[in-house]
Amino acid sequence: MFKLNYPKFWYSRNIVACLLWLPSKLYFTLGVIRHYFAKPTTFPAPVICIGNASIGGTGKTQIVIWLIKLLKAKNINAIVITKAYKSSVKTALLVQKHHTAHDVGDESLLISKYTTVIAAAKIQSALVLVESLNPEVIIVDDGLQNPNFTKDFTILSVDGHRGFGNGWLIPAGPLRQYPSTAFDIANVVIILEGTDNTTLQQTMFFCSKPIFNATSIVNINLDKTKTYFAFCAIGNPDRFFNTLQANGITLAGFKTFPDHHHYSDDDCKYLQNQARNLHATLITTSKDHVKIYNKLLVENLEIELSINNQELLQDLIYEKIFKKDKAYN
Incomplete structure (x- = not known):
């Protein structure tokens, strides 16, 4: 897997x-080969897959939480399978209260506050646990x-400001797959935070699937x-920073760390010193808060989606x- 930040180029x-x-x-080419042998x-x-066409945050986890709340409100038993990225999971693990981000990944920890979560290094390895839980819906x-599991409904998440970048695949651009291919796979598209990206608007013109706009x-x-x-x-x-402002x-200042970073004691000391020197209060995202709340006194910016x-x-x-034919009768 490519572990890249979002460079300006x-x-x-x-x-x-x-x-x-x-x-x-x-x-x-490697992607084509992977699909051929899958x-x-x-x-x-039924499986609802929430994904993106590019790397970097596009709001997938926010959509997952929105969907969990939606299904729970209708008494539909839904569980979530996550990739357990940057964790020690080798096969599949049912996320428990005692687990840490090192154990199951930060996204798994955050989502487990809302429903049952399986952290799986490979999605196929989650099958036995899924069968034991007997859910009505799998998110x-x-x-x-990923061609290794069957999808019944697919939501494509798009960042409204970044769009699809320069339109090229990794590493020349941010894309995991071309937008046209992603549109073919998706049942619906959700664009988060902004529709003022002219290039994105031009690309979305060729999307025949229902498009929804969401704000935090x-x-x-x-x-x-x-x-x-x-x-x-x-x-x-x-x-995150734009939402705060x-x-x-x-x-008074801000600090970014690599995606899914595990905070060390030195990181905590640095953040404490920065806050003290600037007479400021520390604040972070919900995804970061589950990793660091027991190490630092830090406020959590909790957000939810509003979808048109x-x-x-x-x-x-x-x-x-x-x-x-009709939803939630």
Whole structure:
């Protein structure tokens, strides 16, 4: 797996991107070979896959949590399978309260606050645990490009500001797959945080699938008289910092760490010193908070999604998954 941050050259087809164009074709070829030899696992319940076409944070986890709440409100028993990225999981593990991010991954920990989660290094290894849990619906966090399991409904998550970058595959660009291919796979597309990206608008013109726009709403009352020092280790830190500022939060400074970073004692000391020197309060994302709340005194920016035309999205999911004409009768 490529472990890359989002470099500036991914936004345009510049000389650096051009030099990496041939390696990106190798990436494409390896993907074709992977699909050719895949033997998809079929799970004993409908599978909703939430994925993206590019690397970096596109809001997948937020959509997963939104979907969990949606299904729970209708008494539908749903579980989640995560990739357990940057964890010690070798096969598949049912996430428990005593687990840490080292054990099961930060996304697994966060989502486990809302429903049962299986952290799986390979999705096929989750089958036995899924059978024992007997869920009505399985939500897979990530895996749009994974040919090793059958998908019944697929949601493509797109960051509204970054869009699809320069439109090239890794490492020449940010894409795991071309948008046209992702549109073919997806049942619906959700664009998060902004529709002012002209290039994205042009690309979305060729998408024939239903498109929904989503925004992040802060659901915690932060003290806006305070000054904060923000930090995070997520794929798209700009969204976090922009959300803080859009909600009137004063930032004395900020620090970014690599995506899925595990915070060391030295990291904690650094953050404490920064906050003390700037007379600021530490604040981070929910995904980071589950990794560090017992090491630092830090506030958690909890957010939830507001999706336009949510009733139609509910209907589309329900009709496809449960083969019914009207949602949640």
